[in-house]
Amino acid sequence: MTKPLGVILAGGQATRMGGGDKGLLQIGGQSLLSHVIDRLSPQVSGLALNANGDPERFAELGLPVLPDTIEGFAGPLAGVLAGLDWAAEQGADSIVTAAADTPFFPRDLVTRLTQAAEGQVHPLVLAITPRSGDEALKSGGGKRVNRHPTFGLWPVALRDDLRAALMDGLRKVVLWTDKHEGREALFSADPFDPFFNVNTPEELDRARTLLEQA
Ligand SMILES: Nc1nc2c(ncn2[C@@H]2O[C@H](COP(=O)(O)OP(=O)(O)OP(=O)(O)O)[C@@H](O)[C@H]2O)c(=O)[nH]1
Numbered sequence: 001m002t003k004p005l006g007v008i009l010a011g012g013q014a015t016r017m018g019g020g021d022k023g024l025l026q027i028g029g030q031s032l033l034s035h036v037i038d039r040l041s042p043q044v045s046g047l048a049l050n051a052n053g054d055p056e057r058f059a060e061l062g063l064p065v066l067p068d069t070i071e072g073f074a075g076p077l078a079g080v081l082a083g084l085d086w087a088a089e090q091g092a093d094s095i096v097t098a099a100a101d102t103p104f105f106p107r108d109l110v111t112r113l114t115q116a117a118e119g120q121v122h123p124l125v126l127a128i129t130p131r132s133g134d135e136a137l138k139s140g141g142g143k144r145v146n147r148h149p150t151f152g153l154w155p156v157a158l159r160d161d162l163r164a165a166l167m168d169g170l171r172k173v174v175l176w177t178d179k180h181e182g183r184e185a186l187f188s189a190d191p192f193d194p195f196f197n198v199n200t201p202e203e204l205d206r207a208r209t210l211l212e213q214a
Contacts, residue, residue, distance in 0.1 A: 006044030007083030010100035023100035035103035043110035050079035084159035099150035116185035122155035124182040149173035
């Protein structure tokens with residue numbers, strides 16, 4: 001398989017942060033988005049940003065900005081679809097997505113997702129991490145892993161199926177990936193979950209602390 005294209009998902013409304021663009025918040029003198037770009041760009045053959053509204057606010061990043069084509073903030077799958085349509089125009093056969101609010105994701109994300117897809121007709125893989133004992137207990141159902149639906153490898157070949165599912169009202173990522181027998185790639189959560197994401201002002205403080213300790 002050729003190296004996939006990368007798409008950074010920044011199309012949400014950041015309600016828990018009070019609105020605006022979470023990706024433009026600063027940690028360690030750099031925006032969350034630029035941390036994500038630094039991690040993802042060496043792993044992919046090209047990069048775009050999925051975001052809604054005025055693209056000018058991201059101009060200095062120098063990336064193509066892809067708005068959702070499904071209306072009404074349909075969730076991250078709408079961003080995946082925008083990325084797949086862009087990849088089809090570029091003649092690529094797959095994309096890897098990363099969320100703009102997740103500054104510490106693994107530097108071998110793409111390698112590991114791609115390895116997990118070996119033998120699949122349409123490569124479709126989500127990242128997962130083990131839950132800590134406490135988290136597993138609190139989850140009621142005793143789930144042992146966290147699935148990270150914004151970190152995945154997605155096939156261009158399934159973009160029309162995804163479009164139809166979204167038009168039908170599907171929103172939950174794993175419902176769609178399970179339907180297509182998506183696989184999972186397990187990443188370590190030691191010393192902390194690398195897919196830790198920033199949703200609230202408290203989590204922004206935690207990200208700053210983690211960065212200082214790194
Ligand atoms: N393209 C697109 N991406 C979305 C949408 N909603 C969420 N996302 C992305 O999905 C990822 C996870 O989003 P959440 O943290 O659940 O949602 P959020 O809108 O960022 O924040 P909250 O409003 O506080 O839930 C982030 O990368 C978001 O940018 C959407 O409607 N369209």
